[in-house]
Amino acid sequence: MVVRSKKKPGPKSKKSKLDSDFKILSSGSPVLLVLTSGDNQDKSLERVLKTLESLKAHGVFITTTKSSSKLTKEFKKRGLDTSRLIFIDFVKKPEGHKDMNRRIYVNSLSNLTELSIAISQALDTLKEKPKFLILHSIPTLHLYNKPEVLARFLNFIISKLREWNVKGVFFSLATPQEGEFTERTKEFYDKIIKVKKHRKGEG
Amino acid sequence: MCWKNLLLVSFILFFSTVSMKKKQNKSESTGILNKAFLGVPGLSKLFEGNIKKNVSFLISGGSGCGKTIFCLQIVYNAAKLGHKCLYISLEESPEKLVSYMHVFGWSPEELIKKGLFKIVRINPFEVAKSIERSYHELVRDKYMPGLKHIQKLLESDPTVEIVVIDSISVVEAIFLSKKELYRLHLQQLFEFFEKNNIALFVVSESEASPLEYVARGVEEFLADIVVLLYNVRQGDIRTSAIEVFKARGIKHLKKIIPMHIESGKGITIFPRLKVFGEEFTR
Numbered sequence: 172m173v174v175r176s177k178k179k180p181g182p183k184s185k186k187s188k189l190d191s192d193f194k195i196l197s198s199g200s201p202v203l204l205v206l207t208s209g210d211n212q213d214k215s216l217e218r219v220l221k222t223l224e225s226l227k228a229h230g231v232f233i234t235t236t237k238s239s240s241k242l243t244k245e246f247k248k249r250g251l252d253t254s255r256l257i258f259i260d261f262v263k264k265p266e267g268h269k270d271m272n273r274r275i276y277v278n279s280l281s282n283l284t285e286l287s288i289a290i291s292q293a294l295d296t297l298k299e300k301p302k303f304l305i306l307h308s309i310p311t312l313h314l315y316n317k318p319e320v321l322a323r324f325l326n327f328i329i330s331k332l333r334e335w336n337v338k339g340v341f342f343s344l345a346t347p348q349e350g351e352f353t354e355r356t357k358e359f360y361d362k363i364i365k366v367k368k369h370r371k372g373e374g
Numbered sequence: 375m376c377w378k379n380l381l382l383v384s385f386i387l388f389f390s391t392v393s394m395k396k397k398q399n400k401s402e403s404t405g406i407l408n409k410a411f412l413g414v415p416g417l418s419k420l421f422e423g424n425i426k427k428n429v430s431f432l433i434s435g436g437s438g439c440g441k442t443i444f445c446l447q448i449v450y451n452a453a454k455l456g457h458k459c460l461y462i463s464l465e466e467s468p469e470k471l472v473s474y475m476h477v478f479g480w481s482p483e484e485l486i487k488k489g490l491f492k493i494v495r496i497n498p499f500e501v502a503k504s505i506e507r508s509y510h511e512l513v514r515d516k517y518m519p520g521l522k523h524i525q526k527l528l529e530s531d532p533t534v535e536i537v538v539i540d541s542i543s544v545v546e547a548i549f550l551s552k553k554e555l556y557r558l559h560l561q562q563l564f565e566f567f568e569k570n571n572i573a574l575f576v577v578s579e580s581e582a583s584p585l586e587y588v589a590r591g592v593e594e595f596l597a598d599i600v601v602l603l604y605n606v607r608q609g610d611i612r613t614s615a616i617e618v619f620k621a622r623g624i625k626h627l628k629k630i631i632p633m634h635i636e637s638g639k640g641i642t643i644f645p646r647l648k649v650f651g652e653e654f655t656r
């Protein structure tokens with residue numbers, strides 16, 4: 172009798188699972204929810220951006236925790252093409268006239284109306300196709316807005332993305348605190364991708 | 375015979391083209407407001423179809439909601455298109471209003487020189503006195519009771535097509551204990567402009583929030599179109615919004631819509647978008 176031990180999936184196959192999850196972005200205008208734990212957020216974000224870059228897509232990046240200038244530097248270090256991005260920044264108003272047309276500043280995380288206007292204006296500015304929108308991240312917006320208000324906002328924006336034929340990727344955390352909100356709003360998305368905890372050695 | 379038929383067809387075609395062009399010109403002349411609205415990005419999307427030339431508007435909202443800027447933006451655009459506009463201010467001076475226009479990148483000086491845009495300031499107490507006198511003392515002159523101040527202004531230029539009165543609340547405040555007289559005056563005012571084929575914009579103060587707005591009755595009833603401007607509080611910030619509360623005989627968008635007021639730009643309306651906030655989830 173031959174006992175075959177169950178092979179644990181190696182780092183390479185985990186990486187390809189994530190890539191295959193994001194492959195859904197290659198056609199149509201799907202809207203994804205990516206659930207990460209704290210330590211694998213950056214890697215997941217990088218994967219998403221690289222996938223969209225490979226599709227020659229241009230898009231809008233909504234950043235709620237880091238300034239757009241800091242993110243631009245980080246992305247460039249990782250070899251990402253930031254010329255395809257328009258940032259919506261809550262963190263820091265861009266100074267001077269440098270790159271003003273690639274950055275829109277919204278004065279408050281509780282100003283979802285202003286955010287929806289900024290999204291609409293940013294997407295209108297992009298003439299290239301395909302287009303995408305990345306929201307990083309929902310938990311930060313949750314700190315400043317009541318769940319029902321945020322849910323209405325997400326529902327509205329996602330319906331607009333579908334109407335405008337724009338791919339959407341929304342980032343959230345796979346935590347108990349966010350779990351209830353995710354459960355309530357899971358129907359909004361075409362797919363929910365849970366990114367497992369990052370292990371050492373994984374790509 | 376063939377060439378006679380050809381000649382007949384050509385005549386028919388020629389005259390039908392001429393009459394089509396005449397019809398087109400007639401409908402164009404009734405679309406002044408539709409064209410003027412193009413000066414406020416997004417505003418024309420709130421209404422469907424042609425808005426009559428002699429329609430009356432009530433522009434209502436709280437302090438700082440953008441009522442004056444809204445009216446200035448519309449009449450500035452109308453004047454640029456060659457339509458004569460008269461802005462009657464009962465509060466701000468003409469110089470102050472022109473300085474507001476500069477903030478938004480508008481230069482009305484040339485239009486004022488050409489006589490297409492006129493800003494006058496009248497004393498609301500004088501207006502109130504004149505109204506009382508004409509109704510109570512039955513002063514017999516060529517002017518309609520309570521409208522002497524308006525008619526005198528229009529006498530100097532009878533070709534005015536759009537008039538703004540900013541704001542009627544000042545006059546209402548004076549007539550607080552004589553509401554019947556104020557109502558009578560308003561009725562006369564609206565009727566006068568409708569009969570004289572002039573578009574009227576009346577500005578009035580109301581609540582800044584949609585949840586607190588209560589239709590007061592007189593102005594909302596008399597005006598053909600009621601537009602409400604809001605300045606809604608959301609946490610530590612305020613959001614501007616607009617709503618077409620009523621539009622007699624005109625199909626219109628029935629929702630509260632976000633609005634921007636920006637230096638160098640003026641008002642921009644976003645009819646495709648929504649206002650988000652706790653007030654709107656109740």
